[in-house]
Amino acid sequence: MKKQVWRSAFASLPFILAACSPSQSAPTQLPTAQIQLSTSIALTSTEESSPAQARTEIETYTVAEGDSVSSIAAAFGLQPETVLWANYDFLLDDPDYLLPGMQLSILPVDGIYHQAGGGDSVQSLAAFFGADAQAIVDWSGNQIDSADPQVFVGQWVLIPGGTRGLRRRFLSNLPRGAMAVDPIEYGVGACPENVNVDIAGEGQYSWPVDDPTIRGDGYWSAHPGLDLSIAVDGEVHAADVGVVVFSGWSNFGYGSTIMLDHGNGEFSLYAGLSTVIANCGSSVDEGDVIATGGMSGHPSEPFVHFEIRRGEEFLDPSQVIQSEN
Numbered sequence: 001m002k003k004q005v006w007r008s009a010f011a012s013l014p015f016i017l018a019a020c021s022p023s024q025s026a027p028t029q030l031p032t033a034q035i036q037l038s039t040s041i042a043l044t045s046t047e048e049s050s051p052a053q054a055r056t057e058i059e060t061y062t063v064a065e066g067d068s069v070s071s072i073a074a075a076f077g078l079q080p081e082t083v084l085w086a087n088y089d090f091l092l093d094d095p096d097y098l099l100p101g102m103q104l105s106i107l108p109v110d111g112i113y114h115q116a117g118g119g120d121s122v123q124s125l126a127a128f129f130g131a132d133a134q135a136i137v138d139w140s141g142n143q144i145d146s147a148d149p150q151v152f153v154g155q156w157v158l159i160p161g162g163t164r165g166l167r168r169r170f171l172s173n174l175p176r177g178a179m180a181v182d183p184i185e186y187g188v189g190a191c192p193e194n195v196n197v198d199i200a201g202e203g204q205y206s207w208p209v210d211d212p213t214i215r216g217d218g219y220w221s222a223h224p225g226l227d228l229s230i231a232v233d234g235e236v237h238a239a240d241v242g243v244v245v246f247s248g249w250s251n252f253g254y255g256s257t258i259m260l261d262h263g264n265g266e267f268s269l270y271a272g273l274s275t276v277i278a279n280c281g282s283s284v285d286e287g288d289v290i291a292t293g294g295m296s297g298h299p300s301e302p303f304v305h306f307e308i309r310r311g312e313e314f315l316d317p318s319q320v321i322q323s324e325n
Contacts, residue, residue: 055108056141058086058158063102068217068227069095072104082110084222085164093168094253095217096227096272096305108141112162116151125151129162136160166222169252171269173309176261179245179280189248189257191280199283200263201240205321206286208237208270208306209293215303224314225269225307230293232274232302238284239268239308247276254305255296260284271305272296 061072069091073080084091086105091097107113112129122144126133136142137149139158144151151157174181176195183190209228216227230236242260245267250257254271258278261267274294278284295302308315 057108058113059106059108061104061106063098063100063104065100067098067100069098069223070217070220072106076106078107079110080217080220081163081222082107086113088167092253093166093222095223096253098216107158109158109160112159112164114157114159114162116153116155116157118153120151120153122149122151125157125159125162129159129164131159131162171246171250171252171254171257171259173267173312174245174259174261176243176245176263176281179261185251186246187249187251187257189246189250189276191245191247193281195243195281197243197281197283198263199241199243201242201266201286203240203262203264203266205239205268205308205317206237207321208239208268209234209304215301216305219316219318225305226317227272227303228306230302230304232292232294234293234302235289236270236273236291236293236304238278238286238288238290239306240266240286242268242284244278244280244282244284244290247278247280249296256291256294258291260290265311267307267309269305269307269309271307272303274302 063072069083070080073083080095083104083106084093084095086107090102090104105113111131114125114129116125122133122136125131126136136157136159137144137146139160142157171186174191176197178194179191180194181190207228209230211229213229214226215229217223219226238260240260240262242262244258245261246257246259248256250271254269256273256276257269257271258273258276259267259269270291272294273291273296275292276290277292278288278290284290293302293304306317308317308320
């Protein structure tokens with residue numbers, strides 16, 4: 001079958017959760033300087049936050065229409081993970097939960113803002129978050145005595161360069177021979193029985209929507225897929241030949257979801273849907289209508305969250321499809 005490739009993301013899941021913090025997650029409102037930034041900030045440019053304009057305080061930014069976690073981060077000269085981690089109570093480690101009107105805490109540098117618990121020390125925090133202990137002491141806002149570097153219970157500590165894993169779960173790859181999973185855990189989209197269908201895709205993909213414009217977040221570590229613009233009830237197409245191994249509501253934050261097993265070790269996922277059309281166990285050809293677009297996984301606007309997975313690896317769909325042209 002000759003493919004009509006235009007331009008063409010999320011993989012299986014050994015990143016299921018990774019770490020929290022040594023003691024607790026941050027509350028919705030972190031202590032901040034309460035500097036309200038204008039929503040007219042140029043969120044597609046990092047020029048506004050150059051190193052020469054080094055910030056020292058945590059600021060507050062109100063999310064505007066059209067913002068994404070990655071665009072907000074770029075405007076402040078930060079990595080998107082820093083914005084995501086600092087606003088766990090709003091975003092739950094999922095960039096698609098971003099909504100206009102949210103007030104986000106923006107750290108002055110990349111890293112972690114952590115409220116110390118019992119047993120925490122400068123050294124333990126540095127070790128846990130993979131940071132430099134001296135950088136924690138040297139950050140003036142932490143007010144740590146370099147001669148006696150101690151932190152106390154309840155103290156908020158900025159950890160420059162600190163990182164952590166994600167606290168959310170991703171929908172794992174579901175091979176057709178092992179796709180029958182617990183609907184209580186996975187959601188009602190879980191398929192009731194396994195199938196044995198001998199079809200396989202070609203490993204080449206087309207876009208699942210007519211106009212593959214990115215409207216939400218693009219591909220990055222905490223968002224291993226693309227949010228593609230679509231009208232409510234617009235058609236969503238299979239990106240390659242495959243078997244439907246999940247069809248319906250997902251309990252892992254995707255909303256209504258379809259996953260295809262392409263029979264060659266690769267999977268594709270389509271989330272945030274309005275209606276699922278292709279049923280569990282059915283075979284689909286490339287270009288078949290499998291669902292309609294909606295807002296079930298991201299209430300700010302309609303788009304399809306699209307992932308391509310190769311084994312345990314999440315692939316960037318735009319790079320995959322571009323390389324096939």
